[in-house]
Amino acid sequence: MSWAALLVLAAGTYACRAAGPLLLGGRELPPRLDAVLGLLPAALLAALVATQTFADGTALALDARAAAAAVALWRGAPFVAVVLVGTVTAALLRLAGLP
Amino acid sequence: MPTDDTVRGRAARNALTIGAYAAVFGVSFGVLATSADLSVAQTCALSLLVFAGGAQFAVVGVLAAGGATAAAVVSGLLLNSRYLAFGMVVTPFLRGSVARRALGAQLLTDESAALALAEPDAREAVRTYWVTGVVLYLVWNAGTLVGALVGEAIGDPATLGLDAALPAAFLALLVPLLRDRPRRVAALAGAGLALLLTPVTPPGVPILAAALGGLAGLRVPGGTRDAR
Numbered sequence: 001m002s003w004a005a006l007l008v009l010a011a012g013t014y015a016c017r018a019a020g021p022l023l024l025g026g027r028e029l030p031p032r033l034d035a036v037l038g039l040l041p042a043a044l045l046a047a048l049v050a051t052q053t054f055a056d057g058t059a060l061a062l063d064a065r066a067a068a069a070a071v072a073l074w075r076g077a078p079f080v081a082v083v084l085v086g087t088v089t090a091a092l093l094r095l096a097g098l099p
Numbered sequence: 100m101p102t103d104d105t106v107r108g109r110a111a112r113n114a115l116t117i118g119a120y121a122a123v124f125g126v127s128f129g130v131l132a133t134s135a136d137l138s139v140a141q142t143c144a145l146s147l148l149v150f151a152g153g154a155q156f157a158v159v160g161v162l163a164a165g166g167a168t169a170a171a172v173v174s175g176l177l178l179n180s181r182y183l184a185f186g187m188v189v190t191p192f193l194r195g196s197v198a199r200r201a202l203g204a205q206l207l208t209d210e211s212a213a214l215a216l217a218e219p220d221a222r223e224a225v226r227t228y229w230v231t232g233v234v235l236y237l238v239w240n241a242g243t244l245v246g247a248l249v250g251e252a253i254g255d256p257a258t259l260g261l262d263a264a265l266p267a268a269f270l271a272l273l274v275p276l277l278r279d280r281p282r283r284v285a286a287l288a289g290a291g292l293a294l295l296l297t298p299v300t301p302p303g304v305p306i307l308a309a310a311l312g313g314l315a316g317l318r319v320p321g322g323t324r325d326a327r
Binding site: 003013017022037060068088 | 109112113116117120137141144145148149150151154158162168169171172175176179180181182183184185186187188189190191193194195197200201203204205207209212213216257258259260261262263264265266267268269270271272273274276277281282283285286287288289290291292293294297298299300301302305306309310311312313314316317
């Protein structure tokens with residue numbers, strides 16, 4: 001990989017990250033945009049959960065990750081416990097031969 | 100009401116939990132990148148400057164498979180295009196001088212955004228964002244350096260179930276956000292759109308497109324305007 005390619009990747013990534021904070025930050029947002037931004041976290045987090053649980057590259061897959069994610073629905077569980085129990089669940093299922 | 104101390108403790112504890120996972124993945128990235136013939140300097144530069152696990156693994160994966168550098172860069176950029184949407188969402192946490200916002204933007208990751216968004220109090224959300232971002236930046240880069248120097252296989256993190264931890268963590272952070280109908284509709288639309296697009300677009304694009312799922316929530320009555 002050339003240094004030029006590496007820097008293009010870094011600059012492009014930073015531009016995506018900084019567009020919101022640098023262009024929108026420090027000013028009042030119109031109420032309509034504010035309403036959209038209020039709903040974005042739920043949409044984005046749900047999309048992350050869905051793809052990280054059910055996608056393998058560009059293929060859809062049902063494997064040990066789904067069982068691990070289900071642990072997160074355990075109500076009132078501390079965050080650390082969800083993460084640890086999720087990990088152990090997936091490790092045990094894979095040890096048992098599941099994908 | 101939680102005291103200031105317990106909240107601060109929670110921010111640090113959650114950040115360190117995620118950080119422990121990031122450290123393992125950082126080491127495995129360092130190993131993988133150097134075995135794909137990247138120099139130690141380039142491997143570390145990727146973690147310092149790009150600082151995005153998914154994209155870094157994708158880039159190295161394309162290169163290791165003999166793909167063109169341009170293809171590797173494009174797949175990395177497509178994966179990171181989701182930060183456009185995440186950047187809008189964390190903008191409220193990054194008030195202040197241009198320098199402060201510019202620095203905070205580099206600390207934007209799925210994890211720092213998700214943990215901050217799950218924090219109901221605005222001041223604690225800002226603190227959570229910075230604590231998580233700094234912790235992840237430090238452990239990701241330290242892990243990368245160790246992996247690049249040691250260069251020995253530590254095994255596939257998937258065998259240890261480590262890859263399953265993140266979706267579980269994100270789901271735990273998502274559930275409390277679903278407190279009204281518009282948000283539930285937005286979440287369903289976002290997840291559905293992302294899964295529909297997964298087989299037909301490069302990784303990363305489905306997440307960016309899921310932002311449009313948020314618009315579906317606008318059509319639903321019963322929204323709260325305290326939305327963040």
